[in-house]
Amino acid sequence: SQQGEEDPQALSIQEGENATMNCSYKTSINNLQWYRQNSGRGLVHLILIRSNEREKHSGRLRVTLDTSKKSSSLLITASRAADTASYFCAAPRRGKIIFGKGTRLHILP
Amino acid sequence: GAGVSQSPSNKVTEKGKDVELRCDPISGHTALYWYRQSLGQGLEFLIYFQGNSAPDKSGLPSDRFSAERTGGSVSTLTIQRTQQEDSAVYLCASSLEVVETQYFGPGTRLLVL
Numbered sequence: 530s531q532q533g534e535e536d537p538q539a540l541s542i543q544e545g546e547n548a549t550m551n552c553s554y555k556t557s558i559n560n561l562q563w564y565r566q567n568s569g570r571g572l573v574h575l576i577l578i579r580s581n582e583r584e585k586h587s588g589r590l591r592v593t594l595d596t597s598k599k600s601s602s603l604l605i606t607a608s609r610a611a612d613t614a615s616y617f618c619a620a621p622r623r624g625k626i627i628f629g630k631g632t633r634l635h636i637l638p
Numbered sequence: 639g640a641g642v643s644q645s646p647s648n649k650v651t652e653k654g655k656d657v658e659l660r661c662d663p664i665s666g667h668t669a670l671y672w673y674r675q676s677l678g679q680g681l682e683f684l685i686y687f688q689g690n691s692a693p694d695k696s697g698l699p700s701d702r703f704s705a706e707r708t709g710g711s712v713s714t715l716t717i718q719r720t721q722q723e724d725s726a727v728y729l730c731a732s733s734l735e736v737v738e739t740q741y742f743g744p745g746t747r748l749l750v751l
Contacts, residue, residue, distance in 0.1 A: 562739065571642075571729065571742040572681075617680065621737035624694060626671065630680035 533561070533618040533629035541635040548605040550632040552618030553598075561594055561601050562619045562626070572617065575603070608636050640664070642743035644730050650749045651720055659715040659746045663732030670713050671740065672705055673729045681729065687713065688736045720750045 536551045554561065560579045564572040576592045578585045578601065585592045591604040605612055615631040643662045651657050663670050672684040683697040687707040698704070702720075707713040717724055727747050731740035 560737065564740075564742075570727065571744045572731075572740075574739050574741065577739050619740075624688065624736050625683050625686060625697070626737055626740060627683060628673070628681040 533620045533627060535616065535618055535629040535632040537632060538630070539633045539635070541637055542608060543637050544608055544610060546608055548608050548612070548634055548636075550603045550616050550618075550634070552601045552603070552620075552629060554601075554618075554620040555599065556620075556622055558596075558620045558622075560621065563590075563592060563601075563603050564617045564619060564628075566615045566617065566631070575616075605634075608634075610636050610638060612636050642730060642732055642741050644728075644743035644746050646746060647744065648747045648749075650751065652751055653722060654719055656716065656718045657720055657748065659717075659728050659730075659748070661713045661715070661730030661732075661743060663711065663713070663730070664741055665711075667732035667734055667741070668710070669733045669736040669738075670707055671731045671733075672713070672715050673731070674699075674726045675729060675745075676726045684715070684728075686736070717748075720748075722750050724748060725750045 533554050562577045563575040566572045578594045589606045594601045613636045615633050617628050617631045619626045619628045645660045668689045671686040673681040685705045687693045702718045705715045727745045729745045731742045733740045
């Protein structure tokens with residue numbers, strides 16, 4: 530079963546707009562991680578947010594975590610063509626890190 | 639410094655043959671993970687190693703799959719008697735500690751004909 534599940538599965542927005550992706554998880558966690566994947570190869574780590582944090586920023590990225598709702602969101606502001614990729618949330622479960630199926634983000638010119 | 643490397647980048651094999659996939663983690667990282675990703679899908683956990691502890695093999699799909707990590711560094715994922723459904727990208731990742739930030743290799747794309 531999925532520990533992290535992203536929503537929506539796919540998202541297309543105009544360049545310059547903001548993109549929001551959501552993630553829900555099932556069990557208690559000590560952190561939640563977001564990754565980006567281009568072209569179906571290696572993933573790149575974006576942000577790790579710990580369970581005692583509610584919000585974290587990195588450049589144009591903003592991640593929130595609501596442990597009471599077991600959910601997280603990733604906001605990309607002022608999107609660019611280079612942001613076109615798949616985005617995954619990942620949550621630890623008994624030592625393993627379980628990934629969702631991802632959100633495919635497409636930035637339209 | 640050097641990141642995680644994997645070899646080969648691509649592997650084409652015939653059904654029934656054995657394959658070995660290699661992962662060189664970042665030096666000093668105690669945790670090493672293997673994942674499988676089918677086209678357009680998410681990452682499927684296969685196995686992870688943490689220090690000298692026994693590996694968590696709970697994600698291996700069948701007994702045709704095995705992995706080892708020698709000297710706490712390099713890891714090899716072996717698939718015996720490959721089947722067409724084994725075709726996927728196999729990703730390796732390492733982290734300083736288990737469940738912390740993972741650093742991924744570029745993956746090995748396996749095609750079983």
